[in-house]
Amino acid sequence: MARTYRDIKADILGRITRGDWKPGSLLPGEIELAETYGVARATVNRAMRELTEDGIIERKRKSGTRVRLSPLRQARFDIPIVRHEVTEQGAAYRYALVSSTVGPAPDWLRARMGLQTGDEVRHLTCLHMADGQPYQYEDRWISLALLPQARVEDFAATAPTEWLIAQIPYSEVDISLSATAADEGLAAHLACRPGEPLLQIERSTRWDGKAVTFVQLVHRPGHRMTTRY
Amino acid sequence: MARTYRDIKADILGRITRGDWKPGSLLPGEIELAETYGVARATVNRAMRELTEDGIIERKRKSGTRVRLSPLRQARFDIPIVRHEVTEQGAAYRYALVSSTVGPAPDWLRARMGLQTGDEVRHLTCLHMADGQPYQYEDRWISLALLPQARVEDFAATAPTEWLIAQIPYSEVDISLSATAADEGLAAHLACRPGEPLLQIERSTRWDGKAVTFVQLVHRPGHRMTTRY
Numbered sequence: 001m002a003r004t005y006r007d008i009k010a011d012i013l014g015r016i017t018r019g020d021w022k023p024g025s026l027l028p029g030e031i032e033l034a035e036t037y038g039v040a041r042a043t044v045n046r047a048m049r050e051l052t053e054d055g056i057i058e059r060k061r062k063s064g065t066r067v068r069l070s071p072l073r074q075a076r077f078d079i080p081i082v083r084h085e086v087t088e089q090g091a092a093y094r095y096a097l098v099s100s101t102v103g104p105a106p107d108w109l110r111a112r113m114g115l116q117t118g119d120e121v122r123h124l125t126c127l128h129m130a131d132g133q134p135y136q137y138e139d140r141w142i143s144l145a146l147l148p149q150a151r152v153e154d155f156a157a158t159a160p161t162e163w164l165i166a167q168i169p170y171s172e173v174d175i176s177l178s179a180t181a182a183d184e185g186l187a188a189h190l191a192c193r194p195g196e197p198l199l200q201i202e203r204s205t206r207w208d209g210k211a212v213t214f215v216q217l218v219h220r221p222g223h224r225m226t227t228r229y
Numbered sequence: 230m231a232r233t234y235r236d237i238k239a240d241i242l243g244r245i246t247r248g249d250w251k252p253g254s255l256l257p258g259e260i261e262l263a264e265t266y267g268v269a270r271a272t273v274n275r276a277m278r279e280l281t282e283d284g285i286i287e288r289k290r291k292s293g294t295r296v297r298l299s300p301l302r303q304a305r306f307d308i309p310i311v312r313h314e315v316t317e318q319g320a321a322y323r324y325a326l327v328s329s330t331v332g333p334a335p336d337w338l339r340a341r342m343g344l345q346t347g348d349e350v351r352h353l354t355c356l357h358m359a360d361g362q363p364y365q366y367e368d369r370w371i372s373l374a375l376l377p378q379a380r381v382e383d384f385a386a387t388a389p390t391e392w393l394i395a396q397i398p399y400s401e402v403d404i405s406l407s408a409t410a411a412d413e414g415l416a417a418h419l420a421c422r423p424g425e426p427l428l429q430i431e432r433s434t435r436w437d438g439k440a441v442t443f444v445q446l447v448h449r450p451g452h453r454m455t456t457r458y
Contacts, residue, residue: 023394069394075404076305165252165298175304177454179408179426197408197426225406
């Protein structure tokens with residue numbers, strides 16, 4: 001039976017994990033591998049491409065393909081829409097708009113988003129709940145220069161993330177993860193003690209080089225982001 | 230001049246960002262796109278595959294290819310070897326072994342790593358420094374059932390991560406990110422106040438289904454993990 005690219009991939013991976021091909025060592029070329037395995041070069045190519053994407057090997061135009069010295073280089077985390085995240089955990093999701101204002105962007109935000117003096121923003125704070133308990137607190141700023149329709153939108157029913165996705169289907173995003181201590185306000189919203197360590201995601205979104213939105217998402221105590229590879 | 234898959238990818242992305250093809254809408258088939266662009270079907274296929282990997286579109290065997298409703302689904306974070314991370318910031322890296330013991334795995338660790346009663350582990354704690362300041366505190370457990378050579382290895386000069394990579398080039402990894410409060414010990418190691426919020430990475434590594442190592446990496450206050458896409 002003809003061997004598929006999956007068979008070739010598994011075989012190459014096996015040789016690497018068994019140490020036949022050690023970290024840093026050069027792999028045979030695609031033509032040679034195709035001959036060895038008795039398959040088309042395209043089949044070997046697909047296996048090699050997936051191994052490259054998986055971070056197992058690295059391919060360089062001139063010096064050939066090597067086993068990566070440090071294969072565990074990247075981790076992908078799902079950053080789902082919080083409604084999906086909560087529902088997938090089997091909990092009932094509820095969204096509440098806490099506050100909403102329109103006004104000129106404060107200095108720190110102008111610097112952060114790259115806005116001009118006088119540029120206005122819609123500022124929203126929201127609470128996302130799982131089974132009636134606070135799950136995530138959202139502090140969101142939307143540029144009215146780029147999205148003037150955000151000035152009049154009623155965010156009481158629709159969470160800003162879901163509204164934004166419908167406005168701007170694809171954007172450039174900067175994400176930053178950090179640990180923060182609950183201040184009095186956060187502690188009240190997330191029903192925890194002031195000073196408790198909380199996992200925070202900050203996200204800046206641009207579209208066509210212009211700032212769209214900046215958000216701080218702070219999770220309830222004990223929240224973990226997990227991934228497997 | 231013949232258009233490359235990159236041209237096709239950029240054009241499709243352009244249509245999506247301009248809203249010609251809206252979130253949720255069905256894209257033309259590969260054959261139709263190949264005719265439209267006047268390129269080989271393989272060229273369209275490669276562009277579509279990258280757009281799928283980028284999370285922009287989703288392809289389903291029966292119902293065709295659609296623009297994703299929620300394109301910003303995954304974030305990739307580099308989790309580099311700390312020595313590389315520090316050096317790339319232009320700081321001088323230094324590693325220090327703080328403690329080292331061998332003994333049976335404690336109950337919580339057996340549960341966490343899936344070890345048997347009586348299984349022994351090497352337990353190491355280490356400090357990674359940047360320009361002489363604490364940068365990351367590492368609390369590492371290595372299974373001696375799987376890696377008996379870890380019993381006698383001298384970790385005074387080589388950090389456990391770098392040693393492990395040379396032993397086991399590829400493994401299955403679980404990663405968990407959370408915020409933790411510095412206890413007295415951590416505060417002393419990381420030169421911060423007890424109670425300060427710290428970003429923690431926990432990583433469990435298996436090889437061929439068996440536990441290799443479990444590590445907690447705690448970063449100095451203010452540390453951020455960032456990514457852009």
